[in-house]
Amino acid sequence: MSYDGVGPRAVTRSVAFLTAGALAVPLLTGCGSDEEPSKPLAGQDIALVARDKVADGGTLKWAVDAVPETLNTFQADADAGTTRVAQAVLPSMFRLDADGRPVANPAYLESAKVIETEPRQVVQYKLNQQAVWSDGREIGAADFVAQWRALSGKDSAYWTARNAGYDRIAKIERGANDLQVQVTFSRPYADWKSLFSPLYPKDVMGTPDAFNDGARRKLNVSAGPFRVGKVDTAKKDVVLTRNPRWWGEPAKLNEIVLHAVSRDKRAGALADGSVDLAEIDAAEAQRIGLAVSGKSGSPFQGSGKTSVKKLRSWALAHGFPSGKVKAGREKLAKAVTTYLKEQQELKDFDVRRSLEPAYTQLALNGASGPLTDERVRRAVARALDRDELARLVLTPLGLPAVPVGSHLALSGQPAYADGSGAVGGQDTKEAQALLADAGWVPGGPVKEPKKGEKAAGPESGDSGKKDEEKSEGGTDGEYIVGEDGKGKQHEGGEEGERHLAQEGKHGGAPGAYAPKGTAAPAAAPAAPLAKDGKPLALRFVLPSGPGSETLNTVAERIGAMLERVGIRSTITKVSDESYFKDHIASGDYDLALYSWPASAFPATDARPIYAKPVPSADGSVNVEQNYTRVGTDQVDQLFDQAAATLDEGEARSLIRKADARIWAAAGSIPLYQRPQLVGVRKNLVNAGAFGFQTPVYEDMGYLKKGAKVAPSPSHS
Incomplete structure (x- = not known):
């Protein structure tokens, strides 16, 4: 669960937001005559200009969360930084467009x-005759064969994180000439376009x-507009650095430097x-926004004297940390003086806004407690006003506040259809009727625990855990599940999920994250529910790192919605380090918030997320990436x-049917697409909030003197 970025397939398909490469092939059939194709809710937001307006040279310094532990996207510890590198320096047979x-x-x-x-599926690749590795060797069948053998799963000496698709290949051969590669499958594979991206x-x-060690800190051979200079x-x-053997349009920039900066220090790093x-x-x-508008203001009087x-x-109104x-x-x-100096420098930046190809969900643990009953899970789903939650996060950012209607695709993708009606x-x-049918009744007697017993409810057994903090509020991190099977925090601008918006805690002025005038839920809470002497109380587990305000705000609003139907919940905050490993992956939660990326290949990538858990030979249960433990x-x-097929x-059609049944089982409830907010130097062009689209690295650069950029259509 890479809370940062991307790909469900246990491990980077390229975490970079749905990656640059791994995407599929040509010609998707259009929608039937009786259906309208969906459109992306928000387009990419970049200063898009023709290459002749981009100056030659310069260095782009691009913030990432951390220096990648590996440059091999097929290893378990690959992350979003790994994906960025792969997109810029390696071949990808397919990539995503803006839709x-x-x-x-x-x-x-x-x-x-x-x-x-018949008798077997055969795919023929015809390679660009100019495509060569940086050592001068042509890209060809030998590279395809080596990648297939490494990722097929047949040799356990390769420490691979995934082999989906590669395990269906029967053989790879040279075609009629060196530029043709023919891949024969042992059984039909619809998502063949996901393979060999990156190569x-x-x-x-x-x-x-x-494979295991050679590409962790260096890539001696590459084949993109850039090559790895050093880590x-x-x-x-x-x-x-620029790849001198690149055959395409030459990179405008001399260098791209991916620089690790923590999320809470990004404004200072830009300044x-x-x-x-x-x-x-x-x-x-x-x-x-305040810096560009000149509305930052100053608390200092003419003499420089101002009362504490x-x-x-003033500091509180401008979102200073409580400390x-x-x-x-x-x-x-x-601190105020430093802030004001930074504001002067931030005038040179724009904020680009879009929606990430990822969505935030409410996860319901169906393996233990009240949520094992599908009726209770469905009651939780029916208690939620998903429109309100989307507005809470997205409206203050000027982004479309539309709830996500599918677990398996986002609006704009071919497989998208709103299946929430299920x-x-x-x-x-x-x-309330569903809860009553499940035996939970208002005002039911609650048994007091006997001496030596733990009290029932969400706080049972937690008092001794040092990494947890019970809370009715506070801030918590935002997460997006990735392919590496690990969780990473992201405090983006949305759900943290890693892209967040929240109320003025930790770095934002009051009202900055919720629409002005937004009132707390007004409906009165229902009487508490109980069954067999136990209250209906759920433990809502959230991470507690910087940049997690959105998750907490959303969780508090969800808690108020559940209270209206008689379900009580208590927020439990845990450390970022333990959130995924000790809670989500291990099943130690009732409710949780984290994100999944949208894949161009849901039949392959989403299956392990929703697969029915199965017993293993040792008696444990293999849940793959289905952390809600709900499957059919x-x-x-x-x-x-x-x-x-x-x-x-x-x-x-099959994917949409699967989604409807996932909705009906109510193990996870998609809420909203994550916001994507990007601070960009004003003269930096062809870069920003990319949305779905794979970045075109060779076109990025700085605007020539005298050239102009058209204003963004998405915001002023």
């Missing part, structure tokens, strides 16, 4: 298509030692020139059928 649809990458492919279906050279994939862990940099491009949270976006009371009031607000006058005045919309009476045989069968219309 979230996969397209062939002409830099590497002349064509790719299924040429036989590593045979030098990396050829042996277990090279400098001391400076927290990955330096990418001091450490970075030119950074994903930011809602509070930092507001800071830049006025300083604290700084409560500091003595001298320290506080120094569980139903917000309906208090229906939720029918959903599994629909995924398998979708992955095995080469008819794209039929596959899309």
Whole structure:
């Protein structure tokens, strides 16, 4: 669960937001005549200009969460930084366009298509004749074969994180010439377009030692507009330099430096020139907006003297952390002065806004407690006003506040359809009826625990855990599940999920994260429910790191909605380090918030997220990535059928049926698409909030003097 970025497939398909490469192939069939294709809720927001307006040279300093532990996207500890590097330096047969649809990458492919279906599926790749590795060798069948053998799952010496699709390949052969590669499958595979993106050279994939260790800190051979110059862990940099053997349009920039900066320090890094491009949270976006408008103001009077009371009031209104607000006058005045200097520098930046190809969900643990009963889970779903939750997060950011209607695709993608009708919309009476049918009744007697017993409820057994903090509020992190099977925090601008918006705690002025005038839920809470002497109380587990305000705000609003139908919940905050490993993955929660990326290949990538848990030989239960532990045989069968059909219309129909059944089981409730807020230096073009689209690295650069950029259509 890579809370940062991306790909469900246990491990980076490329965490970079749905990656750059891994995406699929050509020609998706259009919608039927009786349906309208969906559109992305928000387009990409970048200063898009023609290459002749971009200056040659310069360095782009791009903030990432951390220096990647590995440059091999197929390893378990790959992250979003790994994906960024792979997108810039390695071949990808397919990439996503602005509508979230996969397209062939002409830099590497002349064509790719299924040429036989009987007796076996055969895919023919015709490679761009100019495509060469940086050592001068042509990209060809030997590289495809090496990657297949490494990722097929047949050799355990390769420490791979996933082999989906590669395990269905029977053989790979050279075609009529060196530019043709023919891949024969042992059984039909609809998502064949996801393979070989990125493609590593045979030098990396050829042996277990090279795969396991050779590409962790360096890539000697590459084939993109950039190549890896060096990985400098001391400076927290990955330096990418122009590839002199690149055959496409030459990169405008001399260098791209991926620089690790924690989320809570991004505004300062932009201001001091450490970075030119950074994903930011809602509070930092507001800071830049104030700087550009000249409305930052100053608490200092003409003489420079200001009372500590006025300083604290001003600092509070501008989102200063409570620790700084409560500091003595001298320290506080120094902090305010630093802030005002940074505001002057932030005038040189714009905020670009879009929606990430990922969504935030409410996860319901169906393996233990009251939520094992599907009626209770469905009651939770019917208690939620998802429109209100979307507005809470997205409206203050000027983004479309539309709830996500699918677990398996986002609006704009071919498989998207709103399947939420399978569980139903917000309906208090229906939720209460479901609870009553499950035996939970208002005002039921609650047994007092006997001596030595633990009290029932969400706080049972938690008092001794040092990493947890019971709370009715506070801030908590936002997470997005990734392919590496690990969780990473992201405090973006949305749900943290990693992209957040919240109320003025931790770095935002009051009212910065919730629409002005938004009132707390007014409905009176229902009488508490009980069954067999136990109250209906759920433990809502959230991370507690910086940038997690949105998750907490959303959780508090959900708690109020549940209270209206008689369900009590208590927020339990845990450390970022333990949130995923000790709670989500282990099943130690009732309710939780985290995000999943949308995949261009849901039949492959989403299956492990919703697969029915099965007992293992040792007596444990294998949940794969299904952290809610809710699954059905029918959903599994629909995924398998979708992955095995080469008819794209039929596959899309099967995916939508699977989604409707996932909704009905109510193990997870999609809430809203995550916001994407990016601070960008004003003269930096062809870079920003990319939305679905894979970045075009060779076109990024700085605007020529005298050239102009058209204003963004999404905001002023």
